[in-house]
């Protein structure tokens with residue numbers, strides 16, 4: 001019975017991730033694509049200028065297109081965002097299944113919101129603060145391996161630190177009370193994350209010198225907006241679906257006597 | 266009918282704070298889905314960029330805009 005509950009939550013989490021992905025795609029298309037196009041235009045202008053300087057007559061300015069820009073900015077973008085949404089929706093649903101009834105006296109809906117907030121913070125926000133998203137055509141291709149490794153490492157580290165902070169908070173709660181335990185755990189998370197930021201190498205060559213600051217800012221704001229919308233929609237939709245799934249389970253499957261015991265206390 | 270309504274009203278506060286799901290019921294799913302999610306994120310976030318399982322650049326080019334806007338280093 002528990003296994004089928006977990007499966008139900010997983011399917012609903014992936015569905016919520018898909019719906020959230022559709023909203024995130026809309027934000028990415030409307031808010032993000034202009035700065036992506038702008039960056040590509042900057043790159044092409046620079047390449048043409050360099051070619052003109054070198055006297056090549058612009059022959060190496062044109063790159064062969066494997067996928068057209070119109071496909072990249074619509075179906076390609078949708079594929080990336082939806083796969084991301086469904087995959088992380090599934091992972092978040094399982095994180096929710098672990099957290100439910102273990103992180104405090106929260107309803108399924110509140111637990112879903114907390115899980116989404118934690119996922120947004122550890123999977124996106126913290127790595128973004130150290131290694132912010134970069135628009136196309138601005139990085140040094142020689143360091144893509146190093147930059148990708150550091151980015152994935154930062155996600156892993158931030159998720160592990162987040163889990164450690166939650167466990168620490170629960171351990172301290174009986175002694176310090178919920179509020180102070182959460183403050184201490186949150187402070188510990190920020191402190192260790194700050195140390196990691198200081199120790200890990202910087203990504204200086206992720207953006208070429210002279211790239212327009214306004215364009216970079218617009219791109220990063222759009223990237224942040226995509227993730228905020230993804231996780232807010234996920235929190236709302238999954239919260240609704242999980243609440244319904246678990247209410248049906250408590251109402252239908254468990255003997256009423258067992259349900260009423262905690263209500264008295 | 267009245268009895269059902271009363272028991273529903275009584276069980277509402279406890280239903281708001283549900284009992285934890287046993288870890289052994291969650292763990293197999295967590296392992297399975299964690300693996301699938303990692304593979305999916307790898308293809309969206311890194312394939313044919315930092316490393317390549319498949320030759321060419323079709324995967325990279327197809328998810329290109331999503332890779333950038335989702336925050337992954339691309340090129």
Ligand SMILES: [Zn+2]
Nearest residue numbers: 136137339340
């Ligand atoms: Zn790129």
